[in-house]
Each structure stands twice: as C-alpha cells, then as structure tokens.
Amino acid sequence: MIVGFIGFGEVASTLTKKLIEGKVEVMTSIEGRSENTKKLAELSGATVLDSYVELAAYSDILISTVSPSEAIDVAQNYGTLSEGIFLDLNNISPISTMVIANLFDKSDDDISTNFIYPKRNSDKFIKGAIIGKISSPNSVIYLSGYNAQKLSFLSDCGLNIEIIGEDVELASYIKTLRSIYTKGVTAITYEAFSAARDLGLAKELCETLVLTEGDKMEDLAKSRINSFDGTKNRKFQEMGEVLEFLDYVYDENEFKSKFSMTNATKYKFES
Amino acid sequence: MIVGFIGFGEVASTLTKKLIEGKVEVMTSIEGRSENTKKLAELSGATVLDSYVELAAYSDILISTVSPSEAIDVAQNYGTLSEGIFLDLNNISPISTMVIANLFDKSDDDISTNFIYPKRNSDKFIKGAIIGKISSPNSVIYLSGYNAQKLSFLSDCGLNIEIIGEDVELASYIKTLRSIYTKGVTAITYEAFSAARDLGLAKELCETLVLTEGDKMEDLAKSRINSFDGTKNRKFQEMGEVLEFLDYVYDENEFKSKFSMTNATKYKFES
Numbered sequence: 001m002i003v004g005f006i007g008f009g010e011v012a013s014t015l016t017k018k019l020i021e022g023k024v025e026v027m028t029s030i031e032g033r034s035e036n037t038k039k040l041a042e043l044s045g046a047t048v049l050d051s052y053v054e055l056a057a058y059s060d061i062l063i064s065t066v067s068p069s070e071a072i073d074v075a076q077n078y079g080t081l082s083e084g085i086f087l088d089l090n091n092i093s094p095i096s097t098m099v100i101a102n103l104f105d106k107s108d109d110d111i112s113t114n115f116i117y118p119k120r121n122s123d124k125f126i127k128g129a130i131i132g133k134i135s136s137p138n139s140v141i142y143l144s145g146y147n148a149q150k151l152s153f154l155s156d157c158g159l160n161i162e163i164i165g166e167d168v169e170l171a172s173y174i175k176t177l178r179s180i181y182t183k184g185v186t187a188i189t190y191e192a193f194s195a196a197r198d199l200g201l202a203k204e205l206c207e208t209l210v211l212t213e214g215d216k217m218e219d220l221a222k223s224r225i226n227s228f229d230g231t232k233n234r235k236f237q238e239m240g241e242v243l244e245f246l247d248y249v250y251d252e253n254e255f256k257s258k259f260s261m262t263n264a265t266k267y268k269f270e271s
Numbered sequence: 272m273i274v275g276f277i278g279f280g281e282v283a284s285t286l287t288k289k290l291i292e293g294k295v296e297v298m299t300s301i302e303g304r305s306e307n308t309k310k311l312a313e314l315s316g317a318t319v320l321d322s323y324v325e326l327a328a329y330s331d332i333l334i335s336t337v338s339p340s341e342a343i344d345v346a347q348n349y350g351t352l353s354e355g356i357f358l359d360l361n362n363i364s365p366i367s368t369m370v371i372a373n374l375f376d377k378s379d380d381d382i383s384t385n386f387i388y389p390k391r392n393s394d395k396f397i398k399g400a401i402i403g404k405i406s407s408p409n410s411v412i413y414l415s416g417y418n419a420q421k422l423s424f425l426s427d428c429g430l431n432i433e434i435i436g437e438d439v440e441l442a443s444y445i446k447t448l449r450s451i452y453t454k455g456v457t458a459i460t461y462e463a464f465s466a467a468r469d470l471g472l473a474k475e476l477c478e479t480l481v482l483t484e485g486d487k488m489e490d491l492a493k494s495r496i497n498s499f500d501g502t503k504n505r506k507f508q509e510m511g512e513v514l515e516f517l518d519y520v521y522d523e524n525e526f527k528s529k530f531s532m533t534n535a536t537k538y539k540f541e542s
Contacts (some may be wrong), residue, residue: 057497098344132483140482164475177467177476182483184459184532191532192452195517204435205448212403212453214487246466261455261462 001153002027004059004082006052006074007066014065014134015063015159016044028054056082061151063087068096070236075100079125086148089128089141093241095248097172118249123147127168129175144170151200176206179242180262183235186224187268193225233267239266272424273298275330275353277345279312280335282360285405286334286430287315290465293428295342300326327353332422334358339367339508340347346371350396356421360412363511366519368398368443382452394418400446415441450513451533454506457495458539464496503540 126145397416
C-alpha cells in the first residue's frame with residue numbers, strides 16, 4: 001500500500017508521521033513547491049519523487065492537501081490520472097467538491113436537478129474534511145464517498161476517522177454547515193469582547209459567560225479572538241464560498257431571508 | 272428585616288420562597304396586577320398589602336420585578352418613596368439604569384461627560400441582573416451599587432449572589448455585553464441548524480460541533496432553537512436596547528463598523 005501526497009504542509013506531514021508509524025509507505029513530490037515544503041517533505045520520511053505524474057502512477061491512495069484554490073486543478077491534472085483512490089482533504093466548498101466529483105463521473109445527468117444528493121459517486125473519488133486542528137488529538141477526519149470504507153485502515157494508524165456516507169459531497173456539506181456556526185460565533189465573540197474591553201469588563205464578561213455556556217467557552221473565546229486578525233482573509237474567502245453554496249441551494253428570497261447572520265459573518269472578516 | 276416586591280411573577284415568587292425559608296419577612300401588593308399575579312402572591316406566603324405606597328413605606332428592601340417597560344415608573348413612583356434600599360432586578364438597559372440612578376442622585380453633574388463610570392451612586396439604589404434562569408440552581412444574581420454589600424444576607428437564603436462593584440450601572444453593563452454574545456449565538460445557531468435541517472444533516476452538524484465546542488453545546492443549541500419563536504419579540508426589543516446603548520457610548524462611525532453582527536442579531540429576531 002502506497003499513499004501519495006500532493007502538497008506537503010502541516011496536514012500532510014502530520015498524517016505522514018502517523019502513516020509511517022503504522023508501516024504504510026508514503027510518497028510525495030516537491031515539483032514546483034516552496035523551499036519550506038521541500039524541507040518538510042525531506043524530513044518526513046516520505047519518498048520524494050520528481051513529478052506528480054509519477055506520484056499519481058505509484059499511489060494506491062493519492063491525497064490532495066494543497067491550498068483550496070489549487071484543489072480543482074490538482075484533481076483534474078493528477079487525481080484523474082491515478083488508478084487508485086483520490087482523496088481530497090482540502091477545505092473546499094460543496095460546489096468545488098461537486099466540480100471535482102464531475103471530473104470522475106462522466107455520466108450526462110443534469111446535476112442541477114438533483115443537487116443536494118447528486119449520487120454521482122465514482123469508485124475513485126473520496127472527499128475528506130478535517131474537523132478541528134489536525135495537530136489536536138481530538139481532530140476527526142470525516143470521509144464520504146462510495147468507497148470511503150477503503151480508507152478505514154487509517155484508523156489503524158491512530159487517526160480518528162469517521163465514514164459519514166456514500167454521497168461524496170457529504171463531508172463538505174457538514175464542513176460548510178459547521179463553518180456557518182463556528183465562524184459566526186467567532187465574529188460574535190470578537191464583537192462582544194471588543195465592547196467589553198472598551199468598557200473595561202472583558203474578564204467579567206468571560207466569567208459571566210462561563211456560568212451558562214460551559215467551561216470550554218473561555219479557551220474557545222480566547223483562541224477565537226487571538227486568531228482573528230491572522231485568519232480574517234482566509235475566513236472572508238471561506239464565508240464567500242459558504243454563501244455561494246447557500247445561494248445555489250436556495251431560491252433568491254429564501255437565501256436573503258434565511259442567511260442574514262451568515263452574510264454579516266462574512267463581512268466581519270473583511271479587511 | 273422586611274423585603275417588599277413590586278411585581279410578583281416568576282422571579283419574585285422564586286425569591287420569596289427562599290427568603291421565607293431563610294426567615295425573612297416578605298410583603299407585596301397586588302394593586303392593579305393580573306389575576307395570575309394575585310394567585311401567585313397569595314400562595315407564596317408573602318403578606319399582601321393594599322397599595323405600593325404602603326409597601327414602599329414598610330420595606331427595608333424594596334425589589335422591583337416588573338416588566339422592563341414599567342421599571343422606570345416603578346422606581347420613580349415607589350422606589351424613591353422608600354426609606355430603605357431599592358433594588359431593580361428587571362432586565363433593563365444601562366440607559367434605563369442610568370435614568371433610574373438619576374432619580375436617586377440629584378447632583379447637577381452632566382452625566383454625558385462621564386457616562387461609562389458615572390459614579391452617581393446613591394446610598395439607596397442597587398441594580399441587580401439575573402444571569403441564567405431564576406429557576407435554575409446555577410443562576411447567579413449580580414449586584415452593583417454603593418451599598419450592594421447590604422444585600423449579602425441574600426446568600427444566607429441560598430441565593431447565589433455576586434457583588435460586582437460600587438458603580439450602580441455595572442450589573443446592567445455586564446448583562447448587556449452578555450446579551451450581545453448569547454443572543455448573537457442564538458441567531459447563528461438558528462441559522463446554521465435551519466440550513467442543516469433543509470439538507471437533512473441536523474444530527475450530523477450537532478455531532479460535529481460537539482467535537483470542538485464541548486458537550487454543553489448540544490443542550491444549549493436545542494434550547495436556543497426551541498425557544499426561538501416564543502421569545503423573538505422580547506429578544507428583538509432587548510437587542511434594540513443593546514444597540515441604543517452602544518450607539519450612545521460610541522461615535523457614529525465606530526458604532527457602525529464595530530457592531531455589524533449585533534445589528535444583524537437584532538433583525539434575526541424581527542417578526
């Protein structure tokens with residue numbers, strides 16, 4: 001069994017460590033990647049190949065962990081080349097997931113007629129979504145797709161995986177719904193504590209909220225506030241994709257009336 | 272020691288029970304109140320007087336537990352009559368609290384010059400804010416005001432009280448800041464789960480959120496969604512008062528740029 005990674009950042013290097021500990025052979029290529037990525041790849045214990053074409057040919061499971069904007073190109077150029085499973089682990093929207101699904105499924109159905117569960121599941125494409133930080137022992141990888149159970153060996157490597165269904169878009173629906181909640185709460189937390197700081201009452205607000213929101217609230221709030229500035233551009237982009245998806249699913253009036261908070265969340269992250 | 276209640280709904284009847292168990296004498300009046308209130312008062316064990324004027328005269332501590340819209344009138348008509356402590360326990364905004372504070376403090380300072388900590392604390396007026404549901408054993412009553420420590424006997428009656436400072440508005444600042452957060456999260460929760468339900472993934476969204484938001488998230492989310500329709504009018508009003516306060520504290524541009532989520536929260540509760 002050979003697992004190949006296209007893109008070798010934090011996700012790939014964390015997974016590579018676990019896979020190698022679990023006696024799985026890991027390969028990657030550093031074709032066109034940054035110096036930083038090259039270093040990570042060389043230190044990881046993965047075999048480093050010259051090209052992605054070669055990597056796609058060797059891999060039983062080819063995993064895409066690139067930036068969201070590269071995900072479709074990677075699927076098209078290398079995912080479809082591979083004879084094995086192609087797993088997209090990028091934080092992409094359901095619409096991008098559907099675009100990739102269509103690369104693997106050449107049937108002529110009109111996708112718009114059955115969007116929510118399109119059932120266009122090839123044998124090869126699996127969508128994954130990482131819930132939580134990959135470095136956290138509590139993170140879970142949601143997997144969806146017709147052959148998602150073929151990745152169940154990942155749990156033998158100490159990864160928390162959950163196979164959530166055969167419909168390949170499921171993992172990205174759940175990730176999107178989760179974004180509505182978590183990024184919305186981040187935006188609200190930032191706003192409430194900004195007012196509290198101005199009034200000199202941030203500590204008191206935190207103590208008060210812990211009473212009814214639970215102990216975990218304090219750490220979550222601190223992490224949300226501290227990461228706000230450093231992640232706002234990425235979150236603004238992601239919320240744009242969330243809204244694009246909702247706009248696609250709902251008719252215009254419903255979209256406008258049902259998602260006013262989600263829309264406000266997007267603009268809270270605007271620079 | 273005689274405690275008198277103006278208004279006899281759930282808060283007053285819950286507190287009366289504890290006070291009587293703690294050997295404190297409780298009085299109220301049902302002048303002009305509804306049949307329901309009359310019944311609650313008569314069953315409670317409180318002494319029922321004919322008029323509020325009489326009640327104000329007898330009470331060492333006069334507590335106002337009416338509807339927010341009546342709070343200022345009650346303070347003006349009866350609170351200022353009493354020789355004892357006047358405790359407002361209504362869910363009113365910092366602006367209404369300030370209006371009441373001014374009824375008890377006849378100094379000529381321009382309040383607008385030192386709004387955030389106005390220090391206009393009379394010996395008599397104490398502001399209280401109930402955090403959580405009064406019926407819950409975890410609820411806490413925040414008290415602020417120059418003589419707030421005079422109410423520390425309430426903890427001997429099994430009430431969780433916390434004296435948070437001498438500045439009488441403090442309790443209502445904290446309640447307001449808390450509203451920005453809790454009502455904002457309610458609005459986001461409703462929106463995220465509305466989309467999840469439409470996609471048939473409400474259970475999955477909940478399971479996913481519990482992973483990172485903590486166990487308490489599930490009960491909180493259910494309670495927020497289930498109470499949404501029944502409480503939206505009240506919450507719309509309350510968010511209006513929150514925004515009125517923020518508009519007062521901040522200049523126009525800051526108010527607009529800093530509180531977009533809070534503004535969206537208000538309109539989420541609009542009928």
